[in-house]
Amino acid sequence: DAGITQSPRHKVTETGTPVTLRCHQTENHRYMYWYRQDPGHGLRLIHYSYGVKDTDKGEVSDGYSVSRSKTEDFLLTLESATSSQTSVYFCAIMSSPEATGELFFGEGSRLTVL
Amino acid sequence: GDSVTQMEGPVTLSEEAFLTINCTYTATGYPSLFWYVQYPGEGLQLLLKATKADDKGSNKGFEATYRKETTSFHLEKGSVQVSDSAVYFCALRDRGSTLGRLYFGRGTQLTVWP
Numbered sequence: 001d002a003g004i005t006q007s008p009r010h011k012v013t014e015t016g017t018p019v020t021l022r023c024h025q026t027e028n029h030r031y032m033y034w035y036r037q038d039p040g041h042g043l044r045l046i047h048y049s050y051g052v053k054d055t056d057k058g059e060v061s062d063g064y065s066v067s068r069s070k071t072e073d074f075l076l077t078l079e080s081a082t083s084s085q086t087s088v089y090f091c092a093i094m095s096s097p098e099a100t101g102e103l104f105f106g107e108g109s110r111l112t113v114l
Numbered sequence: 115g116d117s118v119t120q121m122e123g124p125v126t127l128s129e130e131a132f133l134t135i136n137c138t139y140t141a142t143g144y145p146s147l148f149w150y151v152q153y154p155g156e157g158l159q160l161l162l163k164a165t166k167a168d169d170k171g172s173n174k175g176f177e178a179t180y181r182k183e184t185t186s187f188h189l190e191k192g193s194v195q196v197s198d199s200a201v202y203f204c205a206l207r208d209r210g211s212t213l214g215r216l217y218f219g220r221g222t223q224l225t226v227w228p
Contacts (some may be wrong), residue, residue, distance in 0.1 A: 004157075031214045042203060043158075043219035050214075058215075090157055094214045101215055102148075105157030 003027055004106040006091050019078040021109050023091030031094040032074040033103070034058075034066065036087040043090065049074055061110045081113045087112075116141045120204045120219035127194055127226050135189040135222045137178075137204035145206040147171075147180055147187040148216070152201045161189075161202070194226045 003026030013019055023032065034046040035058075045102060047066040055066050058097030067075045078085055091106040121136040139145065146165045150158040162171030167182035176191045187204060204219040 033215075035218075040220065043218040045215065046213065092158075102163070103150075103158070103214075104161050105159065107155075107157045 004091060004093055004104060006089075006106040006109045008109060009107065010110045012114065013081055014114050015082055016080050019081050019113075021076045021086065021089055021111070023074045023076070023106060025058060025074075025093050027093060027095070027104070029093040029095045029104075030071070032068065033066075033092040034074065034076045034093075035090045035092060036060065036100075037090060037108070038087050046076065046089075078111075081111075083113050085111065086113045087111060115119045116143075116145065116206060116208055118204050118206055118217055118219040120202075120222055122220075122222070123201075124223040124225060125219045127224070129196055129226055129228050130193045131226075133189070133191040133198075134225070135202055135204075135224070137187045137189065137219060139187065139204075139206050140183050141185075141206055141208060144206040145208050147178070148205040148207070149176070149178055149187070149189050150203040150205060150218075152203065152221070154200070158203060194224070196226045196228050199224055199226045 005024045007022045020097050033048040035043040044060045046064050049055045049068045050057040065077045089109045094103050117140045119138050147164045149161040151161045152158045164171040164180035168205045170179045177185050178189045181221040203221045203225050205216045207216045
């Protein structure tokens with residue numbers, strides 16, 4: 001199994017509070033991704049990273065920011081959480097697109113914004 | 115842009131029934147195609163993949179053939195088991211992409227009854 005750890009696994013917070021989700025990998029993979037999963041929408045890409053300090057936006061990036069100061073950690077921050085950000089968040093990693101192109105996923109972080 | 119459309123669920127079958135989950139894609143380049151599976155409470159994991167036209171991916175009794183002429187990658191299994199109950203996602207990646215981004219369908223929930 002790919003070494004991906006997400007924390008926290010479950011969080012309940014209130015509207016307007018900041019929230020940070022952490023993704024930690026032990027595979028030394030260059031590419032890391034944050035997705036959210038919602039009923040009827042499948043998985044949607046929030047942000048991704050292709051190296052330390054190299055990040056870019058996905059299709060649903062509004063209200064989210066990310067940081068990657070070291071290869072193994074990719075942080076997703078909700079500066080001021082809203083109820084529409086209640087979701088399950090998945091981190092994924094990939095070694096290189098030129099290789100298999102396979103994504104390895106963490107177990108998810110369930111966030112509830114009241 | 116690149117996109118994936120898969121059949122709406124949920125799909126409910128009896129054990130040993132034949133399964134087909136349809137997936138079609140739109141891509142500007144020459145995509146690699148994937149099926150991912152998500153078991154309850156877990157992250158997604160790769161089920162099978164195909165990287166060029168007419169390739170057949172297979173794993174755990176599941177098969178899918180990359181059909182360029184119909185832009186399809188339908189998932190099939192001849193005899194489903196209760197343990198196959200999960201959500202199945204079709205996905206594509208443009209092999210020309212250097213960022214490894216995958217585009218996912220909305221997922222199809224499969225429930226198999228004994």
